[in-house]
Amino acid sequence: MILSRRTLIAGVAALPVAALAAPDYAILPVPLADGVWMIRGADGPIEPANGGAIANIAIIATPAGTVLIDCGPSVRYARALKAVAEKLTGMPVIRVYLTHLHPDHGLGAAAFDPAIVSALPGTIDALRAAGQGYADAMYRILNDWMRGTDVVLPGKPITTDAELFGGRSLKLLALSGHSGADLAILDERSGLLIGGDLVFHDPAPSTPTADLPRWRASLDRLRTLPHGGLVPGHGPFDAGGTASIAQTRDWLNWLDGALTQAVAEGLDMVEAGELPIPDHFATMTAARYELQRSVSHLYPVIEARLLPRIDMPD
Amino acid sequence: MIARTSLSAALLLSLMVASTDQARAGPPADPLGSPMWTAHARTLFGDDPVRFDRRVKVDFPPIAEDQRVFPVSIDARAVPGVARMILFADLNPIPVAIDYRPERAAAYLATRIKLDQRTPVRGAVQLADGQWLVSGGWIDATGGGCSAPPASRVKGDWAQHLGEIRGEAWPLAGGGNRLRLSFRHPMDTGLVANIPTYHLETLAVKDAAGATLASMEIWASVAEDPAFTILPLAAPGDTLTVEARDTNGRDYRAEVAVAKQSPMPPR
Numbered sequence A: 001m002i003l004s005r006r007t008l009i010a011g012v013a014a015l016p017v018a019a020l021a022a023p024d025y026a027i028l029p030v031p032l033a034d035g036v037w038m039i040r041g042a043d044g045p046i047e048p049a050n051g052g053a054i055a056n057i058a059i060i061a062t063p064a065g066t067v068l069i070d071c072g073p074s075v076r077y078a079r080a081l082k083a084v085a086e087k088l089t090g091m092p093v094i095r096v097y098l099t100h101l102h103p104d105h106g107l108g109a110a111a112f113d114p115a116i117v118s119a120l121p122g123t124i125d126a127l128r129a130a131g132q133g134y135a136d137a138m139y140r141i142l143n144d145w146m147r148g149t150d151v152v153l154p155g156k157p158i159t160t161d162a163e164l165f166g167g168r169s170l171k172l173l174a175l176s177g178h179s180g181a182d183l184a185i186l187d188e189r190s191g192l193l194i195g196g197d198l199v200f201h202d203p204a205p206s207t208p209t210a211d212l213p214r215w216r217a218s219l220d221r222l223r224t225l226p227h228g229g230l231v232p233g234h235g236p237f238d239a240g241g242t243a244s245i246a247q248t249r250d251w252l253n254w255l256d257g258a259l260t261q262a263v264a265e266g267l268d269m270v271e272a273g274e275l276p277i278p279d280h281f282a283t284m285t286a287a288r289y290e291l292q293r294s295v296s297h298l299y300p301v302i303e304a305r306l307l308p309r310i311d312m313p314d
Numbered sequence B: 001m002i003a004r005t006s007l008s009a010a011l012l013l014s015l016m017v018a019s020t021d022q023a024r025a026g027p028p029a030d031p032l033g034s035p036m037w038t039a040h041a042r043t044l045f046g047d048d049p050v051r052f053d054r055r056v057k058v059d060f061p062p063i064a065e066d067q068r069v070f071p072v073s074i075d076a077r078a079v080p081g082v083a084r085m086i087l088f089a090d091l092n093p094i095p096v097a098i099d100y101r102p103e104r105a106a107a108y109l110a111t112r113i114k115l116d117q118r119t120p121v122r123g124a125v126q127l128a129d130g131q132w133l134v135s136g137g138w139i140d141a142t143g144g145g146c147s148a149p150p151a152s153r154v155k156g157d158w159a160q161h162l163g164e165i166r167g168e169a170w171p172l173a174g175g176g177n178r179l180r181l182s183f184r185h186p187m188d189t190g191l192v193a194n195i196p197t198y199h200l201e202t203l204a205v206k207d208a209a210g211a212t213l214a215s216m217e218i219w220a221s222v223a224e225d226p227a228f229t230i231l232p233l234a235a236p237g238d239t240l241t242v243e244a245r246d247t248n249g250r251d252y253r254a255e256v257a258v259a260k261q262s263p264m265p266p267r
Helices: A005-014 A075-089 A103-111 A121-146 A212-224 A243-264 A287-306 B005-016 B021-025 B037-045 B151-155
Strands: A029-033 A036-039 A057-062 A065-069 A093-097 A117-119 A162-165 A168-175 A182-187 A193-200 A230-234 B050-052 B057-059 B070-075 B082-089 B096-101 B105-113 B119-127 B132-139 B165-171 B177-183 B200-206 B212-218 B227-232 B239-246 B251-257
Touching: A029 A075, A036 A075, A057 A075, A057 A168, A065 A075, A075 A093, A075 A103, A075 A121, A093 A162, A103 A121, A117 A121, A168 A212, A182 A212, A193 A212, A193 A243, A212 A243, A230 A243, A243 A287, A287 B177, B037 B082, B037 B119, B057 B119, B057 B132, B070 B082, B070 B119, B082 B105, B096 B105, B105 B119, B105 B212, B165 B239, B165 B251, B177 B200, B177 B239, B177 B251, B200 B227, B212 B227
Parallel strands: A065 A093, A093 A117, A193 A230, B050 B132
Antiparallel strands: A029 A036, A036 A057, A057 A065, A162 A168, A168 A182, A182 A193, B057 B070, B070 B105, B082 B096, B082 B119, B096 B212, B105 B227, B119 B132, B165 B177, B177 B227, B200 B212, B200 B239, B239 B251
């Protein structure tokens, strides 16, 4: 048995030395519609300055209680979120949906009773396989922000296409492409669509677990689904509900085409990460950063598809 | 872990003739402040003159998105007379990734390496007169690039794909061509429990007459399914032969014709 990092951190925290003040998350819900609020994630990568709170979170007040869609990167965030949400609605949190497996959206789920935490079966399987690795990476980057956070699997797999909360119905869309299982949620009363990370708005889309054809198919589904405003996984609220979908699709199309052409022209990964980014993406943040990440995620697969076999028989 | 004859011989030679000013003074101060610079410089460069030179362009992304597959290129085409290029990462348990000799090739090498922790990544090129020009930078990385099992070992299909080689060669403006190669190989470091060291260790590219255009020694700090980009001198339509061997003595052979197409624009 080797001391885990968590044990060590907890041990250090318990030492009777001058206690460092724990940094606090600023959780500022912005009303979007009757009984719906959004908490805007910080722009930028996961880093100590933002405590990993880069994902957008939605709060929905229902007659049965408060529903959270995603709950942030850490137990500290999720506890603060719970307090803010319950004060806002006057009702306890009765359901926490995780849109997908990525830690900036759902690692804080450890703050809740697993019985109320719900996710697609594919998300739960993926968390079982990869959750600990994500948690380790988050501890490494965020240190004390993560204290007490551990991987707790959602206890309620989603098996229906809607859930009713005392008359307020949430439509649950089982999609994929940003990851192996992506949940989008339509609040039927307000018409607001919560897209999870299927939809990015201004921050360039990130692709660590992406399947681009499936992602595009999911975006088509969201585009044709009647809805009002859209809460993207990252970036500002999209009041019209279409611009963010179009922008995400535009980026993915360009990325796929540019990397495919780069392989066909014989570029190496370093060069592909330095490809020029078209001017019409100038409003997008972190475009270069996400392009370089995407090269890492996607390039070897495209090479295996496009470069011909040249080995000679033994 | 530097166990190759060429490097050992260089070290031995340096011990026997350690009488120059540099031998007394040691290698020049490291602009990157690496704790391992002096030790690596002594091992790799011996008594040869060493200086830091930005004309050796060591290029890599500012983030190590995947510490098991980190792309790096060394471009020393601005320096005439490069005989040898070494890619190494100071704080990797297997510091040297590739020792490359561009015999009849431009002084350019791109590949992907493993990173075991935050480390300097460097390119060192040796000129015909023996002097070394060095460049590089720090990259931050999570731990374990060298000590995590390869994906194909986890998946269990490495043996089914062993020996698969992909590649293509494109003519370049001004002569020469850009050859890209990728091998299926687990590139086991020996640092993962119950998986002994097993990696590609030599690679040579020859022309149709059998003359060597470029050759390299390869260590297990090169990423799984190793990929290489080099610029050997060959004309459109020429056939290049690729010969490689791994640490189990398995031989690999491939042939690729330089595409008959208009040259790529210079990069």
